[in-house]
Amino acid sequence: MRQRVMIAMALSCKPRLLIADEPTTALDVTIQAQILALIRLLQDELRMSVIFITHDMGVVAEIADRVMVMYRGEMVEQGSADQVFHAPRHSYTRALLAAVPRLGAMEGSDSPARFPLPADSAAPNAPSPAAISLAETAASTGPARRASSESHSSRESAEPLLRVRGLKTRFPIRSGLFGRVRRRVHAVEQVSFDLSAGETLALVGESGCGKSTTGRSLLRLVDIDGGSIDFNGHDIARLPSDEVRAMRREIQMVFQDPYASLDPRLTVGFSVAEPLYVHGVARGSAAEDRVAELLQHVGLSPDAALRYPHEFSGGQRQRVAIARALALKPKIIIADEAVSALDVSIRAQIVNLMLDLQAEFGLSYLFISHDMAVVERISHRVAVMYLGQIVEIGPRRAVFEHPQHAYTRKLLAAVPVADPARRHGKRELSSEEIPSPIRAIGDEPVVLPLEEVAPGHYVARHRIAGAY
Numbered sequence: 001m002r003q004r005v006m007i008a009m010a011l012s013c014k015p016r017l018l019i020a021d022e023p024t025t026a027l028d029v030t031i032q033a034q035i036l037a038l039i040r041l042l043q044d045e046l047r048m049s050v051i052f053i054t055h056d057m058g059v060v061a062e063i064a065d066r067v068m069v070m071y072r073g074e075m076v077e078q079g080s081a082d083q084v085f086h087a088p089r090h091s092y093t094r095a096l097l098a099a100v101p102r103l104g105a106m107e108g109s110d111s112p113a114r115f116p117l118p119a120d121s122a123a124p125n126a127p128s129p130a131a132i133s134l135a136e137t138a139a140s141t142g143p144a145r146r147a148s149s150e151s152h153s154s155r156e157s158a159e160p161l162l163r164v165r166g167l168k169t170r171f172p173i174r175s176g177l178f179g180r181v182r183r184r185v186h187a188v189e190q191v192s193f194d195l196s197a198g199e200t201l202a203l204v205g206e207s208g209c210g211k212s213t214t215g216r217s218l219l220r221l222v223d224i225d226g227g228s229i230d231f232n233g234h235d236i237a238r239l240p241s242d243e244v245r246a247m248r249r250e251i252q253m254v255f256q257d258p259y260a261s262l263d264p265r266l267t268v269g270f271s272v273a274e275p276l277y278v279h280g281v282a283r284g285s286a287a288e289d290r291v292a293e294l295l296q297h298v299g300l301s302p303d304a305a306l307r308y309p310h311e312f313s314g315g316q317r318q319r320v321a322i323a324r325a326l327a328l329k330p331k332i333i334i335a336d337e338a339v340s341a342l343d344v345s346i347r348a349q350i351v352n353l354m355l356d357l358q359a360e361f362g363l364s365y366l367f368i369s370h371d372m373a374v375v376e377r378i379s380h381r382v383a384v385m386y387l388g389q390i391v392e393i394g395p396r397r398a399v400f401e402h403p404q405h406a407y408t409r410k411l412l413a414a415v416p417v418a419d420p421a422r423r424h425g426k427r428e429l430s431s432e433e434i435p436s437p438i439r440a441i442g443d444e445p446v447v448l449p450l451e452e453v454a455p456g457h458y459v460a461r462h463r464i465a466g467a468y
Helices: 002-011 029-046 057-063 081-086 091-098 142-150 152-157 211-218 241-247 268-278 284-297 302-306 314-326 344-361 372-378 396-401 406-413
Strands: 017-021 049-053 066-071 074-080 162-175 180-195 200-204 226-231 251-254 332-336 364-369 381-386 389-395 438-440 450-454 457-460
Touching: 002 029, 017 029, 029 049, 029 057, 029 406, 049 057, 057 081, 066 081, 066 091, 074 081, 074 091, 091 344, 162 211, 180 211, 180 226, 180 389, 200 211, 200 372, 211 251, 211 332, 211 364, 251 314, 268 284, 268 302, 268 314, 284 302, 284 314, 314 332, 314 344, 344 364, 344 372, 364 372, 372 396, 381 396, 381 406, 389 396, 389 406, 389 450
Parallel strands: 017 049, 200 364, 200 381, 251 332, 332 364
Antiparallel strands: 066 074, 162 180, 162 226, 180 438, 381 389, 389 457, 450 457
């Protein structure tokens, strides 16, 4: 809605040229598809030219007539969309296209897999400013895939590491002279799921569906209103405040914006070591050695510890955030839109890094995202959220190849395809906004029951006509 307002403001003077600078980067796939359709419609009606700046190659294929690829401030390739996508000439263009997550690329596979990045990804004689080049992260997809496959059966048979049942989180809205609570935001409603050791459960949905609040609720970063969160034999929902802090050693979080989550006044080394200081795990030279070890684990030089966040690229800062999350040797990492703000090649590197770390340390991930193509690459299971409720949950392959709920099909249909030849294909897009989760006191939402439609695959069934 806010982006539509900004477009209306930009069109108020009836411009002949509209410069759209990353207008869909922070939007979920369905809203992104609506905004792209709106821009195309207005372009046709007003006969307006558009310069569309983006790092999302799927969006480029969806909207562009001509494409110009830039690297380190210079144009390295340009041509029609068909030429650039189907016959790229420059190595950097080929690297960008290779890193694009393509929906359906994992069809027939049960386990996550690394992105196959080419080694010749950077421009000749012009090394990337990132400390880790694409070439350094372009190792074979074998190890991560094998480790994941080997642990698949053990995940199915073992007791869940985390068991969430009936989780509810609501935020009061106060109004009137005395500030009484008259309405509530029903952010999370009766959410239940399990997370096994070494497993990645992706939590997907549109903005405002409650997926980030679910992640924060698990760490008690927000007050919860009901339900249980069983971890290591303890119910996190009922732990006293002093014990919650100790529990957070085992469950860490990586946020969407690494620059905002790192203090710009502190060196990277101090930021990574801070959890060690807070929990009394290490100090002095022991902490310095641990920081050097962690930075090497995420592909950064130990010398990076002396630098400040503004000296790093976005991908490097996210590596630092992951290193900090690993400092206390957690069992679970909650990744809240951890790659959504990154460009396509850096996003692929971070996903590969997360898979490698999972294979090495046996980590469990709750991967919160609206990017369905990335989710297909990294997850073992997928839970789809709508208005604070899970409406479909099951193995990733089942959810992507045989989606049962109408909302899941809507999310998948909205993913842009990185192929200009398919841009005019029929897509099931809706212009409707998500209903408001705000309700008056006493107005309780209907919680739809989940029914098993295949082994481990559950879908919410509507009470009327039994439809999904």
